Amino acid sequence: MHETLRLEEELKKHFHYQTFRPGQREIIHDVLQGESVLGILPTGSGKSVCYQLPALLLEGLTIVISPLISLMIDQVKELKAKNYKRAVALNSFVTYAERQLIMEQLHHYQLLYISPELLQQDQVIKRLSQLKISLFVIDEAHCISQWGHDFRPDYLKLGTVIQRLNNPPVLALSATATPAVQADIIKSLNRPEITKRIYPMDRDNLAFVIQDVSSDQEKLELLTFYLKKHYGPALIYFSSRIQAENLAHILSEKLPELNVAFYHGGMEPIDRIQIQQQFMNNQIDVICCTSAFGMGINKHNIRLIIHYHLPSQMEAYIQEVGRAGRDGKPSICLLLYGRYDTAIPKSIIENELPESGEIRVIMQQLQIWGEQGIELTKETINTLYELFQMSEIKWRFLRFHFEKHGMIRGKKVVYQAEQWRNIYDHLVNWIHSRSLYKMQELQEMVSWAESAGCLREQLYKKFQSGYDTPIFECCSNCGIDLEQWETQALLPSQRKETDWRLKLQKLLLGVKHEAK
Template identity: 30%
Template sequence: MPARRRPPAEKLVQQQLRRFGLRVWRPGQKDVVDRVLRGLGTLAVMPTGAGKSLCYQLPAALLPGRTVVVSPLIALMKDQCERLQALGIPSAQVHSGLDAATAAEQERAALDGSARVVLLTPERLADDDWLDRLAERPTDLLVVDEAHCISAWGHDFRPAFLRIGQARERLGRPPVLALTATASAEVVEDVARLLDIPAAGCLVGGSFRPNLHYRVEPLVDEEDKRRRLLALFEDAADPPSTIVYTATVRAAESVHEALLGAGVASTLYHGRLRAAARHEAQDRFMRGQARVMVATNAFGLGIDKPDIRRIVHYQVPAGLDVYYQESGRAGRDGERADCTLLFVAGDRSLQQFFLNGRYPSEADAQALMEALRAPPPDGAGWTLEALKQRTRRPLTKLKVLAGLLAGEGWLAQEDGALRAIAQGPEAARTLAEAIARYEAKAGLDRRRLEQMVDYAQSGRCRWRLILEAFDEPAAFERCHACDSCERMDAHERETAPRA
């Protein structure tokens, strides 16, 4: 274990707090920062808008060495890097969304020690050659943002996150800070185990945010849903700052077109756009030049725009944890914000389709391993694209399967090529066990989807349903702010005996 550090004087910490424009801590922040500055592994589960970013940014300004931040989304890195630079903290972002000249400049800063904070994707950290160069200089803190992605039980599992534990070893085992807004008990346990964080270092805050007002609008069909969405923007000239989330790129493009046709100044963000188009869309929204952002879930993690007044979900998300995280991007300034789900019963089938295509089977694994044992078509090694042609399996399944099997010690990746690692006589059994664990996750995700649909169709307090999904006790029977509570309160007023 890394040696504990002597934390800086409280006066220095308070000076840095003021540097970030703050005079008082938000709930939970100080406990996390204190542990980080003492060099203790920490997992912080804090609600969206609770100021998780400060928990690594402030220590990064005080630690003598470099802070490496593993982040899942380019939009997040861009926003955080610009904020740190504005505060005078040299930072670099390393990801595939940069043009060649910018990428070279950012990589130099990341590797030569001039950047105090290096933000990168888990895929970049999984690049062995690049990791070796990064390890040539000391790392004082390794941050895993959106840490639920490291867990096989998390709602946004990313195979490259599985290699963070190995990368930490190569970086000299620096203290780890894992951050997320949503984590069930299984996810907390999984992340803590994978990142070697003790139980005492798991700091779980409450999720309830009374300024968020939840509502569901049940609708008949897509045409009805489109009409209702446009009705929400009746004041097209001056709409509140809004994010409209869709589950697919096609729906995002269609909704964006409809809003523009109705005279609503909006912008569009999804993963298939070129990097320059994504950056422009994000900048226009963050600066208030476009009041409405239409986006897939590629946009939003860590976006620090405090005055978002409304989140509209045009299609049902995969689970209540996803819904809470995305809707929680509203109202970061503490003022009232509305979170609306436009629900058509048929929306469930779209998420079921995604689930069916997400999880590889034992037959998929056997096909992949059999292909890897054969000579590659060009002699340079098996790539995922070549394996797709050989196995006739979807690329998305192969990516997940390759990450899973690498984590289990079945595969190695060198210079972008995959190769099978020889296994002993128990190989078939261990492979079956690995796939069975993953199939259990598929079952969990189906239950999460049903939980999301139950939320959409329920007449109970929306906040109680969200808190129950996170295994959190609610301190109230009703929040008196969601649409369900408003209906129940109105009914009680109407039926109460008159004096």
């Protein structure tokens, strides 16, 4: 009881929250006891508090692996606004001079956000290994798993990095992880004794609607109708960058009263961060985006999530719709489903990782370089990209496995004929298994979209037994009239008036302060 009261007091003192949300106290207690924890909490449940509070209470440095630069920037900004000064981020946006200064002063910080790519640099690991690491946090931990919906090759090296940092306790967090993904995370981190804190991921304030369509023109008409009625803030998810951009332009013309923008991974980082900040500050009403947007976004009043394209996995869908209604108020998750929509996710699955032919020619080129004594430098790697039109993600994936199996040591290529044949077979089989799994997941998503039963029950049944009674409406199959639903978002005119008044108030307060 004493421990519980103390944690409640610390929560109020540092974060001004009156009580913990389900799962937070238990995870924090485990972490403070020095245990490694796998925490699966629903979107919007406050996963960040599970490591931010311990970072304040533990001696030493807490490292947080974060997949998005914009997420790091937002979290550090929010912490400093709460007088949490000893937090810092290291990523590609930090200049070399700033990075060196941060590295020198790391012993003064309690919380370090860092990208998985930067953490692979020897000088960074060497510096961190000199410090007391009290906790190693992996945010969006499903990125580790080959079965995860957002698998990222850079996360595969984290198990080795943890060992080089003297095996600190690990906190792996995710909102969506099936039992298979959970097992894969634990195996990759080599933490068989990890404490598992798994909580139901259903959200009782979300209503699910699937609307059958026969063409993209019908989708556009429906988008225009619903956005006229419901305003914003709203997110529209696409599987195609080009279509996200095109629809953003079309909707801007059709709905001049709304501010519509697009967001995807092909944009410059500074542009992505600007769009995200404008959306957070209510300067943008609607974002047409790919899955690159939304991870860790803590905007409470998103009322409408629309999927223009069919997601490839249940986990991805649950993650994306979970950005709606984080304030607990009723919100709508609308999928515009055309049976022709499976073509895009199938193409994405087929092109996500290298094909057998690509692996073969890459290995042949590496063999030539190895026999000629040519080292792997930025120039030679760029030659690989140009020769074989290979994406950086594919190369990172291959390089990880080549290094893991001893084909590449540092910058040198080490050729052994029989070993290379075995590695080739292993990679081809591994990629085939993942593609087959992803295709099965896509078929599961199609079956859900075409189901006549309760959508909520079908959505969550692979993750948990049962779900909470919805506080608003359940789903379109259980009966919901979307045309009668009224959003609680501000009208554009009201929102703009509020916006300029606040800005003027801040400006005048600033002038008065300077005058003193």
